[in-house]
Amino acid sequence: MSDQFYVRTEMLEEQPAPLGQTGILKWSRENLFSSIPNSIMTIVSVVVVAFLLWEFIPWAWQDSWNASSRRECLDSTEITGACWGVITERFNQLMFGFYPHELQWRVLLCFVLLIAAIAPVLFDKLPREMLWFSAIYPFFGYWLLWGGSLWGPIVVIAGFVLGYLVMRLLSQTLGGLAAMILAVLTPLIWWLFFAGAAADILHGIMPVGIEAVKSSKFGGLSLSLIIGIAGIAISFPLGIVLALGRQSDMFIVKTLSVGYIEFIRGVPLITLLFVASVLLNYFMPKGTNFDIILRVVIMVTLFSAAYMAEVIRGGLAALPTGQYEAADALGLDYWQSMQLIIMPQALKISIPGIVGTFIGLFKDTTLVSIIGLLDPIGLTTAIRGDSAWNGIVWELYIFIALMFWVFTFSMSRYSMYLENKLKTTH
Amino acid sequence: MAMADQTASGSFRLSMLIYDTRYRSMTIQIIVLMLFMLGAAWLVDNMLTNLAALGKPLGFRFLSDAAGYDINQRLIEYNSQDTHLRAAVVGLLNTLLVAFLGCVIATVLGVVIGVMRLSKNWIVARLMTVYIETFRNVPVLLWIVFSMAIFIEVLPQPNAFRGDAATASMLFDAFAFTNRGFYLPGPIFGDGSMAVVVVFLLSIVGIYFFGKWAKARQEATGEILPTFWIKLGILILPAVIVHFVMGQPITLEYPELKGFNFQGGIYMRNSLIALLVALSLYTAAFIAEAVRAGIMAISHGQTEAASALGLRPKRTMSLVVLPQAMRVIIPPLISQYLNLTKNSSLAIAVGYMDITGTLGGITLNQTGREMECIMLLMLCYLIISLSISMVMNIYNNSVKLKER
Numbered sequence: 138m139s140d141q142f143y144v145r146t147e148m149l150e151e152q153p154a155p156l157g158q159t160g161i162l163k164w165s166r167e168n169l170f171s172s173i174p175n176s177i178m179t180i181v182s183v184v185v186v187a188f189l190l191w192e193f194i195p196w197a198w199q200d201s202w203n204a205s206s207r208r209e210c211l212d213s214t215e216i217t218g219a220c221w222g223v224i225t226e227r228f229n230q231l232m233f234g235f236y237p238h239e240l241q242w243r244v245l246l247c248f249v250l251l252i253a254a255i256a257p258v259l260f261d262k263l264p265r266e267m268l269w270f271s272a273i274y275p276f277f278g279y280w281l282l283w284g285g286s287l288w289g290p291i292v293v294i295a296g297f298v299l300g301y302l303v304m305r306l307l308s309q310t311l312g313g314l315a316a317m318i319l320a321v322l323t324p325l326i327w328w329l330f331f332a333g334a335a336a337d338i339l340h341g342i343m344p345v346g347i348e349a350v351k352s353s354k355f356g357g358l359s360l361s362l363i364i365g366i367a368g369i370a371i372s373f374p375l376g377i378v379l380a381l382g383r384q385s386d387m388f389i390v391k392t393l394s395v396g397y398i399e400f401i402r403g404v405p406l407i408t409l410l411f412v413a414s415v416l417l418n419y420f421m422p423k424g425t426n427f428d429i430i431l432r433v434v435i436m437v438t439l440f441s442a443a444y445m446a447e448v449i450r451g452g453l454a455a456l457p458t459g460q461y462e463a464a465d466a467l468g469l470d471y472w473q474s475m476q477l478i479i480m481p482q483a484l485k486i487s488i489p490g491i492v493g494t495f496i497g498l499f500k501d502t503t504l505v506s507i508i509g510l511l512d513p514i515g516l517t518t519a520i521r522g523d524s525a526w527n528g529i530v531w532e533l534y535i536f537i538a539l540m541f542w543v544f545t546f547s548m549s550r551y552s553m554y555l556e557n558k559l560k561t562t563h
Numbered sequence: 564m565a566m567a568d569q570t571a572s573g574s575f576r577l578s579m580l581i582y583d584t585r586y587r588s589m590t591i592q593i594i595v596l597m598l599f600m601l602g603a604a605w606l607v608d609n610m611l612t613n614l615a616a617l618g619k620p621l622g623f624r625f626l627s628d629a630a631g632y633d634i635n636q637r638l639i640e641y642n643s644q645d646t647h648l649r650a651a652v653v654g655l656l657n658t659l660l661v662a663f664l665g666c667v668i669a670t671v672l673g674v675v676i677g678v679m680r681l682s683k684n685w686i687v688a689r690l691m692t693v694y695i696e697t698f699r700n701v702p703v704l705l706w707i708v709f710s711m712a713i714f715i716e717v718l719p720q721p722n723a724f725r726g727d728a729a730t731a732s733m734l735f736d737a738f739a740f741t742n743r744g745f746y747l748p749g750p751i752f753g754d755g756s757m758a759v760v761v762v763f764l765l766s767i768v769g770i771y772f773f774g775k776w777a778k779a780r781q782e783a784t785g786e787i788l789p790t791f792w793i794k795l796g797i798l799i800l801p802a803v804i805v806h807f808v809m810g811q812p813i814t815l816e817y818p819e820l821k822g823f824n825f826q827g828g829i830y831m832r833n834s835l836i837a838l839l840v841a842l843s844l845y846t847a848a849f850i851a852e853a854v855r856a857g858i859m860a861i862s863h864g865q866t867e868a869a870s871a872l873g874l875r876p877k878r879t880m881s882l883v884v885l886p887q888a889m890r891v892i893i894p895p896l897i898s899q900y901l902n903l904t905k906n907s908s909l910a911i912a913v914g915y916m917d918i919t920g921t922l923g924g925i926t927l928n929q930t931g932r933e934m935e936c937i938m939l940l941m942l943c944y945l946i947i948s949l950s951i952s953m954v955m956n957i958y959n960n961s962v963k964l965k966e967r
Contacts, residue, residue, distance in 0.1 A: 168683065168686075169684060169686060175683070175684050178682075178687050179684060179687070388592065389592040389593075389595055390592060393599060403901075403945040403948035404905070404945055405906070405908040405919075407911070407919060411923060411933075412937060415933045415937070416933055418613075419609070420610050500702040503702040503704045506704070506912075507911060514705060514708065538705055538709075541700065545701075546696060
């Protein structure tokens with residue numbers, strides 16, 4: 138009986154998994170053909186993608202980068218699709234608008250220095266002394282772009298220095314508050330009444346300056362970047378102030394903030410740009426006439442600050458009350474608790490929203506083409522107005538779309554990276 | 564209490580306004596209010612002086628003058644002899660038209676795309692990601708001019724439909740897509756069509772009551788009726804039967820090529836369609852992201868619980884996941900509707916006559932009343948935005964989780 142038993146004493150040799158259960162076959166069965174509707178969707182998607190690529194690639198894959206006019210593309214037997222020559226020929230214009238060719242290094246330098254200026258803000262490992270450069274950068278950048286006398290930006294900076302000195306000298310003798318009021322008033326008086334004259338006199342004594350460039354010469358991607366970056370930089374602190382105002386216990390401050398935010402969020406940006414282009418001068422004393430790009434930057438900033446405020450308010454509201462109470466319990470006053478406890482956390486929570494607002498602002502800079510500024514979309518009309526490129530459409534739009542896409546997509550990826558880096562929970 | 568008052572009044576010094584927390588907030592508020600009023604007064608004063616100096620003091624009488632320009636897209640009667648006010652109303656209705664249609668299309672597209680992006684099908688999910696990233700990251704103005712360019716450059720001229728050697732042909736002999744716009748068959752209401760319309764409206768009411776009855780029945784007996792098909796039947800059948808009984812009073816008018824252009828049927832201007840296409844595709848990408856975030860916010864336990872109860876995946880989605888996800892989706896959805904409405908003001912780039920094109924465009928240029936026109940324009944948008952957010956907030960509150 139006993140030899141009727143059969144007990145296997147060694148392991149069976151491992152068999153490879155069935156063909157359908159490994160590698161690409163398994164993957165595609167699970168991910169592409171898991172059910173009949175799924176298979177249909179897969180096939181339809183593949184057909185659609187194939188059709189689009191089938192149409193697009195032969196059209197786009199043309200050796201037409203050197204064509205000098207649209208006629209040349211149409212007449213050529215080799216070129217049967219896109220006429221990329223327009224990008225080659227007008228690349229400079231799409232980047233710099235009508236900014237004088239020999240001065241374009243200034244724009245480039247301005248953007249390169251921008252990196253140096255924001256680096257110490259973004260990375261706290263860098264030496265703190267670099268912040269001094271960040272502080273002067275706005276004035277220096279303005280001077281580089283618009284040119285003119287160096288004394289203009291210097292007298293503006295002098296106003297800030299004046300305010301600081303007043304604060305330092307008088308806070309001992311007059312007390313904190315009086316010194317603070319004077320420190321705000323003195324620079325204002327300086328800028329309004331003396332700065333212009335001082336700049337003229339100094340320029341008369343020692344003319345230091347570079348060639349001035351008019352605002353009407355600005356254009357292309359650099360214009361979008363200038364408006365976008367200036368708007369971003371100013372709207373961020375403004376947004377924080379508005380968000381704090383909206384969360385404030387003080388009724389009047391709160392009402393004003395809410396009214397402002399809801400008003401701005403209720404109207405389209407284009408109406409605000411109309412205000413910038415035709416109305417803003419009406420609100421100033423007679424004879425004031427300030428620059429169109431400056432006006433646009435002001436309105437874009439005011440617009441985006443309201444959205445920023447809402448995003449930051451979301452962050453403030455998301456913080457547990459315990460954080461506010463803990464800050465109070467430590468005996469911090471309002472500004473200290475905001476600066477040390479609340480804001481660092483609230484801003485961290487609202488990073489995705491903040492970057493989203495930045496992206497929105499950058500995309501919205503294209504709207505300035507409607508009020509006649511020559512941003513890339515505004516330039517397409519100008520380029521088509523040239524008889525050599527009359528009727529060219531797709532190449533320009535595709536190029537512009539790609540430009541914006543690269544900027545906004547990398548911004549959104551950076552925000553995801555930042556979010557992950559700052560995440561403290563597990 | 565009395566004592567506290569005494570000490571406060573007895574030893575009150577001016578500096579307490581700043582250093583005493585009891586008074587400080589009041590002081591700050593009064594200073595802020597004064598600064599605000601001073602600033603506002605300064606701006607308004609400047610404005611009035613400047614306007615007076617230009618010889619056009621603030622006033623809205625120009626609105627009752629004859630407009631003198633034509634509007635090619637209109638929902639109500641309008642001719643160039645009508646007033647500027649009526650032109651503005653025509654524009655306002657056009658804005659509302661494009662905003663409403665855009666919101667509907669964008670919602671449908673956005674929900675479908677958002678759900679498909681979460682699909683297990685690898686290629687579909689990837690395609691939807693590409694769609695979303697492409698549309699979200701390119702300015703909407705570019706999409707608008709782009710889609711307008713497609714309609715102008717790619718679609719055939721009405722002329723191409725002519726003759727035997729026509730290079731273009733109508734779809735089912737009923738739809739013509741030309742570079743001037745789309746021509747669709749339009750209904751013509753003959754004698755007795757009133758009855759059909761009334762029956763149709765009654766069946767809508769019927770559907771509502773049927774839905775209530777079916778729900779009550781389900782709660783009582785647990786039986787589930789195929790409500791969708793029954794509702795569809797109630798919607799269509801009675802109206803169709805009455806239509807044939809009355810001797811087919813409603814007929815379709817087909818567009819025909821007459822002269823240089825198509826005549827008859829419904830004509831949709833290509834500026835409207837281009838705007839609609841661009842706005843809804845753009846907004847759909849954002850809505851899709853909101854939908855995706857909403858669905859992902861529902862914890863996996865909910866799906867598992869549903870399948871433990873024996874619900875099929877489709878029912879899990881419609882009965883368990885989506886109702887909960889709606890609470891997360893609605894707030895961003897509201898802001899997307901608002902964005903779409905505000906972005907519709909870019910109609911001016913393709914020449915669609917919305918309120919920005921009439922009141923803020925031609926009326927402004929003809930009368931030279933920038934201040935009044937732009938203020939009215941802003942007011943209109945403000946009212947639209949506030950009403951949308953009010954309506955949606957009411958809805959939001961009705962679906963909000965009632966915590967006890």
